[in-house]
Amino acid sequence: MQLSALRSLLFLPATAEHLLARAAQRGADALVIDLEDAVPPARKQEARGLATLAVAALSGRAPLLLRVNAEPALLAQDIASAPLAQIDAVMLPKVESAQQVQALVAMLAQSGHATPVVALIETALGVVQAASIAQAGPGLAALGFGAEDYAAEMGVAPQPRSLLWPAQQVATCARAWQLPCWGLPGSVAEIDDMAAFSDLVAQARAVGFTGTVCIHPRQVGVANAGFGPTADELAWAARVVVADHEAAARGLGAVVLDGRMVDRPIVERARRWLLARQQAPRIQGGR
Incomplete structure (x- = not known):
C-alpha cells in the first residue's frame, strides 16, 4: 500500500x-x-x-x-x-x-x-x-x-x-x-x-x-x-510536459505556455499531478 x-x-x-x-x-x-x-x-x-x-x-x-x-x-x-x-x-x-x-x-x-x-x-x-x-x-x-x-x-x-x-x-x-x-x-x-x-x-x-x-x-x-488534481489541472499538466519535451529538444531550459514562463519547478508540479492521477485508481485492497 x-x-x-x-x-x-x-x-x-x-x-x-x-x-x-x-x-x-x-x-x-x-x-x-x-x-x-x-x-x-x-x-x-x-x-x-x-x-x-x-x-x-x-x-x-x-x-x-x-x-x-x-x-x-x-x-x-x-x-x-x-x-x-x-x-x-x-x-x-x-x-x-x-x-x-x-x-x-x-x-x-x-x-x-x-x-x-x-x-x-x-x-x-x-x-x-x-x-x-x-x-x-x-x-x-x-x-x-x-x-x-x-x-x-x-x-x-x-x-x-x-x-x-x-x-x-x-x-x-x-x-x-x-x-x-x-x-x-x-x-x-x-x-x-x-x-x-x-x-x-x-x-x-x-x-x-x-x-x-x-x-x-x-x-x-x-x-x-x-x-x-482537477480535470483542468490534469489537462494543463499534460500540456506542460509536452511543452517541456519540446523545449528540451531545442536545448531550452524554459518555454512560454499560455503567456507564462514554464521552467523546472512548474514542470515538476505538473509531473506530480499526473503521477497522482495514475496512482489513485490503484488504491484497492490492503496487505
Missing part, C-alpha cells in the same frame, strides 16, 4: 459493529479502526477484541490502519492484542516527540512486525516539535494533524484563521522529509454541509496536505475529489 496516495481515511470505531458491513463499500482509500477517542474508557478491552474481528472481516477489501491509544499502559495492551500481520499501519495519536514514535517502532519490532507508524500531531508541543518528529526514523511512514485537539488545547475555534499556521507547519515538516501528511486546517466534524467541507479540503490541499481522515461516509467522495 502506498500511503502517499491516500486521499481519504474513513474512521470506524472498533465498537461500532453495525458499520462494518458496508465500510469497504464507501469509496475510502483506507479504513482506520479506532481504539482511541471513539471508544469510552470502560470499553477499551472489549474494543480490542472487536478490532481483531473487524480487521479479519475487512482484510483484503481495503487498506487498514489501527489507531491506538497514546497512554503507555493502554498502548502496550493495544499492540499486544492487535492483528499486526493484517494491518498496513499503526496510527499513534498525541505525538509530541520523536522518542514516542521510536518507542512504538521498537515495540512493534519486538512483536515480530515492522508495521509502519503514522504520527498524529495534535498539541501545541507536537506542532513546535514537528520537524524533530518527522525525523523519527525509517519506521515513521506519515504525519497527521489533529485540528480538533489542537484547537481545544489552544482555546480557539477549529477554523482556518486559527489553524492555518500549525497546519502548514506540520505539512511543511512532512514534505521536508518526504512523508505524506493528512489533515485539515479546520474541523472534520462537518457532515451536513458538503460545500463547506469541500472548501476546507481545498484549503487543506493548498496548505500541502495529501489527504484527510473522514468521520462520515459522505465526506469520502469530497476528500477523494478535493485531494486529487
Whole structure:
C-alpha cells in the first residue's frame, strides 16, 4: 500500500459493529479502526477484541490502519492484542516527540512486525516539535494533524484563521522529509454541509496536505475529489510536459505556455499531478 496516495481515511470505531458491513463499500482509500477517542474508557478491552474481528472481516477489501491509544499502559495492551500481520499501519495519536514514535517502532519490532507508524500531531508541543518528529526514523511512514485537539488545547475555534499556521507547519515538516501528511486546517466534524467541507479540503490541499481522515461516509467522495488534481489541472499538466519535451529538444531550459514562463519547478508540479492521477485508481485492497 502506498500511503502517499491516500486521499481519504474513513474512521470506524472498533465498537461500532453495525458499520462494518458496508465500510469497504464507501469509496475510502483506507479504513482506520479506532481504539482511541471513539471508544469510552470502560470499553477499551472489549474494543480490542472487536478490532481483531473487524480487521479479519475487512482484510483484503481495503487498506487498514489501527489507531491506538497514546497512554503507555493502554498502548502496550493495544499492540499486544492487535492483528499486526493484517494491518498496513499503526496510527499513534498525541505525538509530541520523536522518542514516542521510536518507542512504538521498537515495540512493534519486538512483536515480530515492522508495521509502519503514522504520527498524529495534535498539541501545541507536537506542532513546535514537528520537524524533530518527522525525523523519527525509517519506521515513521506519515504525519497527521489533529485540528480538533489542537484547537481545544489552544482555546480557539477549529477554523482556518486559527489553524492555518500549525497546519502548514506540520505539512511543511512532512514534505521536508518526504512523508505524506493528512489533515485539515479546520474541523472534520462537518457532515451536513458538503460545500463547506469541500472548501476546507481545498484549503487543506493548498496548505500541502495529501489527504484527510473522514468521520462520515459522505465526506469520502469530497476528500477523494478535493485531494486529487482537477480535470483542468490534469489537462494543463499534460500540456506542460509536452511543452517541456519540446523545449528540451531545442536545448531550452524554459518555454512560454499560455503567456507564462514554464521552467523546472512548474514542470515538476505538473509531473506530480499526473503521477497522482495514475496512482489513485490503484488504491484497492490492503496487505
